[in-house]
Amino acid sequence: MVERIEETGKAHTTENLVEIHSLKKYFNIKKDVTVKSVDDISISIRKGETFGLVGESGSGKSTLGKTVVGLQAPTSGEIIYNGQNVLQLDKETQRNVNKEMQIIFQDPHASLNPRMRVGDIIAEGIDAYKLFKGKDRTNRIYELLAQVGLRPEHAKRFPHEFSGGQRQRIGIARALAVEPKFIVADEPISALDVSIQAQVINLMEELKESEGLTYLFIAHDLGMVKHISDRIGVMYLGKMMELSNSDDMFRNPLHPYTQALLSAIPKANPRAVKRERIVLQGDPPSPTAPPSGCRFRTRCPHAMEICALQEPQWKEVEDEHWVACHLY
Amino acid sequence: MVKTANDQLFRPLDPAKQQTDVIERPSLGIWKETFLSVIKNKLAVLGLVLLLAIIFLALLGPAMVPYSASQQSLTNTNQPPSAEHWFGTDDLGRDMWSRTWQGARVSLTIGFVAAFVDLILGVIVGGVSGYMAGRGKLGDRVDNVLMRIVEVLYGIPYLLVVILLMVIMEPGITTIIIALSITGWVGMARIIRGQILQLKSQEYVLAAEKLGTSHPKIITRHLLPNTMGIIIINLTFTIPTAIFAEAFLSFLGLGVQAPFASWGTMTNDALGVILSGQWWRLFFPAFMIAMTMFAFNAFGDGIQDALDPRARK
Ligand SMILES: Nc1ncnc2c1ncn2[C@@H]1O[C@H](COP(=O)(O)OP(=O)(O)OP(=O)(O)O)[C@@H](O)[C@H]1O
Ligand code: SF4
Ligand SMILES: [Mg+2]
Numbered sequence: 001m002v003e004r005i006e007e008t009g010k011a012h013t014t015e016n017l018v019e020i021h022s023l024k025k026y027f028n029i030k031k032d033v034t035v036k037s038v039d040d041i042s043i044s045i046r047k048g049e050t051f052g053l054v055g056e057s058g059s060g061k062s063t064l065g066k067t068v069v070g071l072q073a074p075t076s077g078e079i080i081y082n083g084q085n086v087l088q089l090d091k092e093t094q095r096n097v098n099k100e101m102q103i104i105f106q107d108p109h110a111s112l113n114p115r116m117r118v119g120d121i122i123a124e125g126i127d128a129y130k131l132f133k134g135k136d137r138t139n140r141i142y143e144l145l146a147q148v149g150l151r152p153e154h155a156k157r158f159p160h161e162f163s164g165g166q167r168q169r170i171g172i173a174r175a176l177a178v179e180p181k182f183i184v185a186d187e188p189i190s191a192l193d194v195s196i197q198a199q200v201i202n203l204m205e206e207l208k209e210s211e212g213l214t215y216l217f218i219a220h221d222l223g224m225v226k227h228i229s230d231r232i233g234v235m236y237l238g239k240m241m242e243l244s245n246s247d248d249m250f251r252n253p254l255h256p257y258t259q260a261l262l263s264a265i266p267k268a269n270p271r272a273v274k275r276e277r278i279v280l281q282g283d284p285p286s287p288t289a290p291p292s293g294c295r296f297r298t299r300c301p302h303a304m305e306i307c308a309l310q311e312p313q314w315k316e317v318e319d320e321h322w323v324a325c326h327l328y
Numbered sequence: 329m330v331k332t333a334n335d336q337l338f339r340p341l342d343p344a345k346q347q348t349d350v351i352e353r354p355s356l357g358i359w360k361e362t363f364l365s366v367i368k369n370k371l372a373v374l375g376l377v378l379l380l381a382i383i384f385l386a387l388l389g390p391a392m393v394p395y396s397a398s399q400q401s402l403t404n405t406n407q408p409p410s411a412e413h414w415f416g417t418d419d420l421g422r423d424m425w426s427r428t429w430q431g432a433r434v435s436l437t438i439g440f441v442a443a444f445v446d447l448i449l450g451v452i453v454g455g456v457s458g459y460m461a462g463r464g465k466l467g468d469r470v471d472n473v474l475m476r477i478v479e480v481l482y483g484i485p486y487l488l489v490v491i492l493l494m495v496i497m498e499p500g501i502t503t504i505i506i507a508l509s510i511t512g513w514v515g516m517a518r519i520i521r522g523q524i525l526q527l528k529s530q531e532y533v534l535a536a537e538k539l540g541t542s543h544p545k546i547i548t549r550h551l552l553p554n555t556m557g558i559i560i561i562n563l564t565f566t567i568p569t570a571i572f573a574e575a576f577l578s579f580l581g582l583g584v585q586a587p588f589a590s591w592g593t594m595t596n597d598a599l600g601v602i603l604s605g606q607w608w609r610l611f612f613p614a615f616m617i618a619m620t621m622f623a624f625n626a627f628g629d630g631i632q633d634a635l636d637p638r639a640r641k
Contacts (some may be wrong), residue, residue, distance in 0.1 A: 071534055095540060103538055111531035115553045121532075125539035171535070178539060 016044040017182055018216045023077035025067045035287050037063035039238035045157035050215040052229030054222050056284055060238040061218045065184040069101045106187035108167035110157035118170055119155030144173040145310035166195035184216045222261050234258050237287055237295045244321035254323045256300045367632040372630020378623035386436055389429025397430035399585045409608055416608040427589045428612050435571045436591040442570035443563050445509040450516025458524025478514045486511040490582055504583055508570050519562055523555050564628030570622045575617050591617050
């Protein structure tokens with residue numbers, strides 16, 4: 001077993017809102033087949049930041065997000081919210097912590113109950129926590145609708161009458177209703193038209209300021225999180241590959257996987273600094289049988305002998321810049 | 329007219345039309361919308377009209393003629409259809425019209441009662457099983473036990489159940505309903521379980537869970553309403569299956585006993601006389617069985633289309 005230095009172990013001047021320690025989430029899909037969707041990940045998310053989490057499909061981003069907010073019980077590891085270990089709280093406190101952590105989903109068609117009116121969908125949390133009743137409840141629904149750029153008369157309508165972007169706004173309003181502090185946004189814009197993506201991102205940025213939110217923002221490519229993330233983590237087959245602040249990640253990507261992801265982003269200005277396009281070969285290996293040593297080695301252009309033998313350590317190579325790769 | 333590419337062809341979009349993020353469809357309740365699209369489906373409407381007609385005649389048909397279903401008239405045996413006896417008479421001089429609709433009552437009762445039992449048992453067992461699956465060790469065990477029971481019953485042909493039941497019970501309506509119910513609900517249970525399993529991982533259910541909604545509320549607000557469509561569709565297929573099973577059992581002599589008439593016993597009675605040209609003895613009950621099957625299936629198909637949101641424009 002490789003000793004890991006925990007990224008969270010370091011004292012920071014900024015306060016951590018959420019800390020994840022050695023989090024593992026395994027699924028037994030068949031008798032002897034286990035998917036290690038999240039395999040020993042430790043990160044901390046600071047109060048008020050947007051933490052961008054990227055990785056290819058199947059790398060375990062959603063699993064990490066769902067586990068952090070408590071929709072799935074972790075196989076092992078700790079989740080610390082505001083200094084409290086959420087898995088060891090009494091029922092009452094847990095319910096409150098639960099309320100403060102919310103999640104927004106990718107698929108704007110699957111995330112709203114087709115048989116409920118928008119007003120009732122938004123009031124789901126209000127009703128569950130009995131926050132408002134009667135007239136106050138209606139007013140609160142209107143207030144939330146206005147906050148996400150919708151109109152009061154939309155409360156009476158059904159989800160299928162709305163466009164993807166509007167549905168996503170409804171999902172955001174539903175989460176806001178319980179006044180959360182931490183929101184996991186699981187690919188909230190991936191399913192939307194490009195023209196709508198920016199609108200939803202802007203809305204989320206505004207809300208972050210006005211409501212004092214902290215985001216774990218999941219996306220499958222780096223381009224999507226570039227402008228909104230303070231820090232970015234790159235995941236591959238259940239493991240964290242690289243973590244740094246957003247600028248560093250784009251200026252100086254260290255991990256070969258991150259380099260490959262970055263080279264795939266189309267440039268607005270083709271004459272800008274020329275970055276050689278690194279093409280990732282083949283599909284990611286099956287998550288049920290990840291390669292030995294470094295999981296990326298089957299597709300890594302720099303793979304060495306040691307990469308197959310030993311799992312690279314999670315190291316802080318530069319200030320606040322973490323990477324798991326034998327090159328460093 | 330051929331034009332070169334110029335400013336005429338490429339104009340900036342009118343700002344008023346630039347709003348891309350607008351309401352896509354007018355507002356209608358989901359049930360109202362379903363109703364409207366059922367109405368638009370010709371086959372479904374035909375099925376519905378036929379069904380209502382059959383139910384109406386089952387209720388009032390016997391009262392429309394001055395003969396009761398069991399009233400014999402030995403001077404009037406084996407009459408072909410006439411102004412007197414619209415569907416003719418049988419070998420005991422009983423009015424076939426009256427008997428046909430009397431038989432419809434038996435058939436429909438068995439169909440609806442058997443479907444109702446299927447529904448209750450199927451929704452409870454399938455719902456509990458689907459909801460508990462994946463909820464820890466206890467949940468998985470509950471699911472496993474229930475599904476084993478379902479599997480065992482699924483493998484037993486209902487005819488066998490009927491024959492075994494005959495050992496301890498008299499043949500009759502109750503026996504048929506019990507026999508059909510014992511084996512019938514497992515199909516419904518499987519469908520409901522599958523649907524609940526699928527719905528449970530839907531993002532809106534996860535969101536509800538995250539927002540602190542209680543389990544009973546998740547079931548009644550999110551899971552059951554979204555299972556309704558599939559339940560209704562399934563019912564429109566289980567009811568005619570039960571009706572046909574009754575007819576079949578009665579035809580074999582294992583079903584409804586005299587003096588009750590059912591479509592099955594009537595076709596059975598008719599077998600002996602069909603060669604002597606009394607076609608009406610076989611035709612009317614057999615035709616009614618076929619019509620009822622058709623009506624339910626047409627209606628079911630129509631509803632299925634109507635409940636599929638992807639089929640809507
Ligand atoms: N409930 C589950 N049961 C079994 N396997 C699961 C379950 N949830 C996730 N997995 C598996 O875990 C792995 C990671 O899935 P996850 O959905 O977290 O990936 P992701 O990074 O969010 O991908 P995407 O970009 O497609 O959303 C996949 O191999 C997936 O099949
Ligand atoms: S550890 Fe080796 S295989 Fe893995 S990314 Fe680094 S160089 Fe490539
Ligand atoms: Mg995902």
